[in-house]
Amino acid sequence: MALPNVGTSREKTVDKSKEAFMNLNNGYRCDCGPEWTGVNCETDVNECDINDGQGPCDPHNGICRNLPGSYRCWCKIGFELKDDQHGCKDVDECLDNSGRGPCDHICTDMFGSYRCSCRNGNELGADGFSCVDADNCRFNPCENGATCLSGSGNYTCECARGFKGDNCEFAPCSEDYEPPEHGSATCADVSTGGKFCTVTCEAQHDFACRPADGYSCDEAGNWHEVGRSGCAGRLSEDAPWPDCSRTYRQGFPRMKSEVDFYYDGDCQSNIANIIQMFDRLFNTLGGAATSGSGRCNIENINVACGESVRSSTAAKNARSGRGFVVEFDVVAVSTLPPDQITEADQSDLMFLLGDTTYEIEDKINFGEFSMTIDGQRAEGASFAMTSPPVYEADCQDGQMTVIENLSAYCLDCPRGTYMPADNTSCVKCDYQEYQDKEGQSTCKSCPAGTNAVFRGAKDIMDCTAQCIGGEAPCTDCHLVSGSFRCKCAAGWAGSSDGLVCGRDDDMDGFSDVSISCGNETCIIDNCPGVPNPDQPDMDGDGKGDACDEDIDGDGVLNDQDNCPLIPNPDQIDSDGDGVGSMCDNCVSTPNPDQANSDDTEAGDACERALEDVIANLCENLPDGTFHAHPYDCSMYVQCHQAGHDAVFTCPPDTRWSQEELTCASWDQVTCD
Numbered sequence: 001m002a003l004p005n006v007g008t009s010r011e012k013t014v015d016k017s018k019e020a021f022m023n024l025n026n027g028y029r030c031d032c033g034p035e036w037t038g039v040n041c042e043t044d045v046n047e048c049d050i051n052d053g054q055g056p057c058d059p060h061n062g063i064c065r066n067l068p069g070s071y072r073c074w075c076k077i078g079f080e081l082k083d084d085q086h087g088c089k090d091v092d093e094c095l096d097n098s099g100r101g102p103c104d105h106i107c108t109d110m111f112g113s114y115r116c117s118c119r120n121g122n123e124l125g126a127d128g129f130s131c132v133d134a135d136n137c138r139f140n141p142c143e144n145g146a147t148c149l150s151g152s153g154n155y156t157c158e159c160a161r162g163f164k165g166d167n168c169e170f171a172p173c174s175e176d177y178e179p180p181e182h183g184s185a186t187c188a189d190v191s192t193g194g195k196f197c198t199v200t201c202e203a204q205h206d207f208a209c210r211p212a213d214g215y216s217c218d219e220a221g222n223w224h225e226v227g228r229s230g231c232a233g234r235l236s237e238d239a240p241w242p243d244c245s246r247t248y249r250q251g252f253p254r255m256k257s258e259v260d261f262y263y264d265g266d267c268q269s270n271i272a273n274i275i276q277m278f279d280r281l282f283n284t285l286g287g288a289a290t291s292g293s294g295r296c297n298i299e300n301i302n303v304a305c306g307e308s309v310r311s312s313t314a315a316k317n318a319r320s321g322r323g324f325v326v327e328f329d330v331v332a333v334s335t336l337p338p339d340q341i342t343e344a345d346q347s348d349l350m351f352l353l354g355d356t357t358y359e360i361e362d363k364i365n366f367g368e369f370s371m372t373i374d375g376q377r378a379e380g381a382s383f384a385m386t387s388p389p390v391y392e393a394d395c396q397d398g399q400m401t402v403i404e405n406l407s408a409y410c411l412d413c414p415r416g417t418y419m420p421a422d423n424t425s426c427v428k429c430d431y432q433e434y435q436d437k438e439g440q441s442t443c444k445s446c447p448a449g450t451n452a453v454f455r456g457a458k459d460i461m462d463c464t465a466q467c468i469g470g471e472a473p474c475t476d477c478h479l480v481s482g483s484f485r486c487k488c489a490a491g492w493a494g495s496s497d498g499l500v501c502g503r504d505d506d507m508d509g510f511s512d513v514s515i516s517c518g519n520e521t522c523i524i525d526n527c528p529g530v531p532n533p534d535q536p537d538m539d540g541d542g543k544g545d546a547c548d549e550d551i552d553g554d555g556v557l558n559d560q561d562n563c564p565l566i567p568n569p570d571q572i573d574s575d576g577d578g579v580g581s582m583c584d585n586c587v588s589t590p591n592p593d594q595a596n597s598d599d600t601e602a603g604d605a606c607e608r609a610l611e612d613v614i615a616n617l618c619e620n621l622p623d624g625t626f627h628a629h630p631y632d633c634s635m636y637v638q639c640h641q642a643g644h645d646a647v648f649t650c651p652p653d654t655r656w657s658q659e660e661l662t663c664a665s666w667d668q669v670t671c672d
Contacts, residue, residue: 014381016398040601047071050513055293058088061112078112083183097540104131119523119535143169162193162221164478166456172221175479180207181414182244193219201244204339208242208400208414208426215240241415241480245438251408253350255330256386257357258295259364262323267305274378276328277300277371278591285359293336294349296356305462330356338410344413345409346391353389365608398439400426413437428456434463453477454497467492469513472581494522508533538565 048064055064094107103116118131133283136155137148162172211226369380391408433443434457446463467474486498502511527544540552563580585603
């Protein structure tokens, strides 16, 4: 703490004997210096009268003191004189002691002052400097019947069954999860005290993985999936269920088929003509090939020439067994835009495909499925489906292909996920990434130095965590009543909101690396690798006592220091008992065990010696107690008795010997 700067002042000295003296015709005149006035320069000028008593000193924080023939500038407490010896500047009281100044934990410099504060779990002592372990439970921070446990610098709450939160302030099942994106959640309380929810997607949307049949929260506040779920590890970590995303039902059913034709002409020379005429024949089909918003097309037409191996009722009277086989795909497509096709529309396409095949069969049976090739009739003999109908979908990058029995569609990967080129399902973005759009094939990078608190971050604003000295994840976050509560995960330490965390390998609550916590003060561990939650540092050198080879900073290593907790670079040991005089509880009598049965300032060995002194020197004071003079070679000893004190003076030519605890002649007393 800064004191008035008496030693650094501005002072002028004037020798009045050297004032100017002038002879005048009728007398004399004295020309005084600026510090004196009067006919004979006998009156001191008070330089402090001007500027409202501040004189030439700092007008705000200075103190002006007038002196005979001079003045002196001081500064108020918290300030010191500038080099010009007039102005005052702020003293940074926090510079010493590794930035802690006179404080135990945290020193904050202020203009003309400073403020001490303590780390979490400690409180400022009555002296305004020291920090003492607080009774962290005294204000009953735990709620809902929880038990408060006060620990080293903090407290923990043992919650009643199902309650959550640092102070057990949240009831079971009160997470208030958001419903699925593009969907809804329907929840109801159950008689056991929990909750049961089901989720659905809005029209034209679906889940990227199959959700459970339901989600239940028991009376203990634990969520469970009811029924089978197809979500491994679930895509969304901020809710127990997955999100919905946009579907595009451009999928279409395809069926491979063939028709045998009887034909007496030259098939091999007319293959191109056969293909063209078959396409026309197919387009003559009636309403079955076109229905509502769907129609059937043929693709991949191929002709195989040779004798027909099939026959039909209508073809029994055919003139020969020669002919050809037309192989083709029947594809049912919708005329609607992909984003307007519904699941019902796709089911209709499958039925349309079946109706078309039935119509072809009917026409063949009635001899109505024929065409003319190079002037000769080719008559359909039979129809066959060579493979069952299957759905196909042509999906884009960032989309997942979903094939079902009666439908197929492309699904945009939800926000927070992406579709790798070699994958068939959506994958969550890693901790260093996010994705704020649906249907993407990559993730975006979080700003440099930041991470998301979960995999699958959906927005750049989710990149709020900083993992210093290691890799994510470093936070442990939970959704409680609609908001996230985070803390640094095990093996990490940092800010109170759990978003800025540094490696803490010794798990003592202090980061092993330097971290910045915004408006908070995050203190780096002064002894990495050695647990020391109180962070004691006796000599203030920044290295914790738990790993400091010289705890008191006196230049002597602990294992060689005869007083390791009190600086004593000279290692004085007056009685030679191996315990330095600076910390010996009996400086003049050897007592290496430092026994002190009554827990007083003096060790047992000194108290026994003092009893002898009292008997010899203070016997005139019954029941008196002896208090040794602090310096050797004193001329007296002092005896104390309840009610009054007395001083015993050594005889002439003797001095008190602290070493011998008696009055001795000069030649027997060694004076330092």
